[in-house]
Amino acid sequence: MSKGLTSRSEDYSQWYNELVTKADLAEHSSVRGCMVIKPYGYSIWEKMQSVLDKMFKDTGHSNAYFPLFIPKSYFSKEASHVDGFATECAVVTHYRLKNDGNGNIVVDENAKLEEELVVRPTSETIIWNTYKGWIQSYRDLPILVNQWANVVRWEMRTRLFLRTAEFLWQEGHTAHATAEEAVEETERMLEVYADFAENWMALPVVRGKKTPNERFAGALDTYCIEALMQDGKALQAGTSHFLGQNFAKAFDVKFTNKEGKQDYVWATSWGVSTRLIGALIMAHSDDQGLVLPPQLAPIQVVIVPIYKNEEELSAISAIADDLIAKLKKLNISVKYDDRDTQRPGFKFAEYELKGVPVRVAIGGRDLENGTVEIARRDTGEKQTSTQAGLDAYIEQLLNDIQNNIYQKALNFRTENTRKADIYEDFKRLLDENPGFIAAHWDGTPETEQKIKEDTKATIRCIPLNNQKEEGKCILTGKPSTQRVLFARAY
């Protein structure tokens, strides 16, 4: 199998595009900006979904489903929300097509909607319009709801998983009686995301808050997790918003509190999307293909027989069957690839490309010696192991690989997080040693904007529990009390 991947050093962006396609994860559809998520890519999303869904339920949330369409006027009700979301969007204006008599299918102008419908870019408005009917008293609170859904944002420049017009995501929308509770929920869900990123995706993340410039349109505070990709660019992997009473006020959602007084309800929303698959790829993979953390790999172990004749295959298959049964008991997903249409070398390359964490090869000599050959995808190391105790060994190996991938990404981030105190150094670093740059900032939107225009770097976040430190703004020299994290970002 010829992989012919462009290397990361040669052209990182090209490497990513080729990898997504060649590993059968996704492809561009014929509909501008929309992707097709292929079965292998979707199976990673399913794993992510099932872990996250359990985390949401363990923290008290239930799933529900709200309409795909949002009346145009809803967006105008929350002043800052409309600018953020109602501009580049898919607008439904008609509800019928007809044959024009010449065999052409055309829009039926008699079927024009009174009010246009927007395909949801995010659901705060339709959900808060619904919550109005659900909430009268503090007894109806909190509402802890999540939705798994597709959303559409009309992006002009798209990249598979990272930025597409339609994508899949989950959006949590909660309603609370007090600001404190809502902030607590916002922080709880940020921590759920960070836990998922670090312990499942093997992706170290910085937990932080966005600056006002970078907040979600309609939020009082946006918390985020930020990760560093191998090209030194940052990627926002998840956000959790404290929405204050903005949406409750916009949709007139009041409740009677314990003291019998009316107040507006407090809100949060939080989401992660199929973008996480892009992050997963870009954080760990190499020039041979995907490197998937075992916790999210659709296939954790592949067994490849190497045989000269049917008799040898049959003996190898017996050993493989035994191993498969034992691995399944340990909840390890395993594939036995005994296709006779492809040679072992082809298969090896294929599973390397697809990022299967552990490969077990069993050949004629192994039959004699009671051994197998084990190759781990993350380091490429091969070793000979005894067949006895192999299941427990593989279980341990998968843990090791998970930890190693995480540690490698953490080391990379540590090495590529630098301080800068002089603007020239700051700019040079961005070009020559891209990564996170911790620098002082005077706290104004103007300075942030100026730096962005100059360098394309943005403030990724103000890390939570950030160390206080007197300093001078990297651009203006004005006083600053802490460093914030800058980077160029996806």
Added chain:
Amino acid sequence: MSKGLTSRSEDYSQWYNELVTKADLAEHSSVRGCMVIKPYGYSIWEKMQSVLDKMFKDTGHSNAYFPLFIPKSYFSKEASHVDGFATECAVVTHYRLKNDGNGNIVVDENAKLEEELVVRPTSETIIWNTYKGWIQSYRDLPILVNQWANVVRWEMRTRLFLRTAEFLWQEGHTAHATAEEAVEETERMLEVYADFAENWMALPVVRGKKTPNERFAGALDTYCIEALMQDGKALQAGTSHFLGQNFAKAFDVKFTNKEGKQDYVWATSWGVSTRLIGALIMAHSDDQGLVLPPQLAPIQVVIVPIYKNEEELSAISAIADDLIAKLKKLNISVKYDDRDTQRPGFKFAEYELKGVPVRVAIGGRDLENGTVEIARRDTGEKQTSTQAGLDAYIEQLLNDIQNNIYQKALNFRTENTRKADIYEDFKRLLDENPGFIAAHWDGTPETEQKIKEDTKATIRCIPLNNQKEEGKCILTGKPSTQRVLFARAY
């Protein structure tokens, strides 16, 4: 808790609408025709999804995801498909809104799409356009893919779950090298649906084929499962289509077969939707509320303490905790409702309304006697049971309830499936004893259409393995070789 449900005999349709709302399953949204599926209703859908998804995977299918939008022209490519689906649909014509300067958000006429996009009513066209790139040789076949998605059909008269503009469903789309394989797949998936309906939903179904009039637009054959609701109306609960080479021809999808010759690919598609929740409700529920089959009930057992003081509650809670731990080991979902804000009678009514299969009440006297009171939702029977061995007893009881609900629905269907040989009898039955009517039909679309116009009854299906029997068409008197199943339907 006042339920105040209209009774079925009084107004079946009203009973259904009230039940869906009062049991917190779903509600109409402010977007015309679109529903909000509330957490309790959605949890039933999640149970259905998880069972069906496993069935699909056990039969070799993988999930994938295709775009929400379909270019208008795609519908024209399959001649019969366009009439069936491209008429009443949501049409996206623009991709931007703007502020008109007077504070109004309006469609930006400069952002008109060159070609309108239709929000998918079903995905055959976009998927076969994609499969073209996936299939070159017989080695690429079969493709066995399923998609969980939302779809939109612009329905004018909507009812929660049964008929809404947007609904959730799964759609399988498979590609095969031969007609035989495709037919086999079509029949396999029909059987998966029938298995799911009967063994999980406790819903007896007739497996059959649709007449040409009632086929899916673009199919050579549509298989279906048909169920009978308590008002004697039929409900189509799932369909599986043999699409022949129609979509392959429309999208020019050819493959090289084993003999090295080019041929068009053979297709199937199959789907079930949130409509199944409507079927579940209408088949089993009663004037007190939902009756859910234990296999799909989000809460299978509820435990309600009845206590005079904190000390008694604490003793009851200890027994409840023990029972909960044991039931969880048996994978039985259980809720302990020790809210002190509601009286036991209120709770009893609430869980009756919500269809929880088994209710366990524990009171002061039970503490003395080592007993509990068990009530089963399906029959309303109550009994006193010993605390010892309660978990195994409840497990058995849940099985009994599942079987009983199925048997009850089967008896109902048997009683309400009648033969008619004279058209007057046929019409009288439809009005006076609605249900399935097995009658002879001359096999022509014209007769079928005439009967439909006369009586609103349609041919639900020609049952598989139908008994051959000489007879005369109920309308025309022309010769017929078998009876077909008529009914008025949802």
